[in-house]
Amino acid sequence: QVQLVESGGGLVQAGGSLRLSCAASQRTFSSYAMGWFRQAPGKAREFVATITWSGGSTYYANSVKGRFTISRDNAKNTVYLQMNNLKPEDTAVYYCAAARSRTATILKNEYDYWGQGTQVTVSS
Numbered sequence: 001q002v003q004l005v006e007s008g009g010g011l012v013q014a015g016g017s018l019r020l021s022c023a024a025s026q027r028t029f030s031s032y033a034m035g036w037f038r039q040a041p042g043k044a045r046e047f048v049a050t051i052t053w054s055g056g057s058t059y060y061a062n063s064v065k066g067r068f069t070i071s072r073d074n075a076k077n078t079v080y081l082q083m084n085n086l087k088p089e090d091t092a093v094y095y096c097a098a099a100r101s102r103t104a105t106i107l108k109n110e111y112d113y114w115g116q117g118t119q120v121t122v123s124s
Contacts (some may be wrong), residue, residue: 002026002098002113009094009118012086016122020081022096022115030074033099036081037108038092038120045095045108049081053102061106064090086122093117 003025012018020036035050049070051058058070069082079096097111105111 002029002032004096004098004113004115006094006096006115006118009120011121011123014087014122014124016086017082017084018086018120020083020094020096020118020120022079022081024077024079024098027077029077029098031100031102032113033102033104034070034072034079035097035099035105035108035111036070036079036094037097038090038094039117040092043092047106047108048094050104050106051079052104057104059104059106083120086120088122088124091120091122093119 006022008020036048037045038048039045047061049060051070055072067085072079095117096115098113099111
């Protein structure tokens with residue numbers, strides 16, 4: 001069982017930046033692909049970004065490409081999401097997730113463990 005705890009959310013003005021962190025409980029963190037998803041009120045949870053177990057490959061939703069960066073530090077059992085040039089439409093609860101597969105995936109049903117989420121609110 002892997003426990004994931006997100007942090008770093010908050011209120012920011014449009015154009016600002018935030019860095020989300022997701023700390024994993026297990027040392028086997030390095031064997032999991034990791035992803036970030038988000039869910040806005042009244043909408044389905046959507047893919048944001050994913051990274052392979054080694055950090056060698058990353059993939060992004062078109063809506064965040066060029067503004068968000070996913071990274072990981074396997075020594076610290078932590079994955080990050082750097083969010084720049086934030087827009088009001090980025091407002092959502094952000095979740096990190098872990099997949100036993102080492103291959104990064106954009107499909108939420110391929111993730112085995114989820115965090116509780118952290119709120120990001122971008123004001124205009």
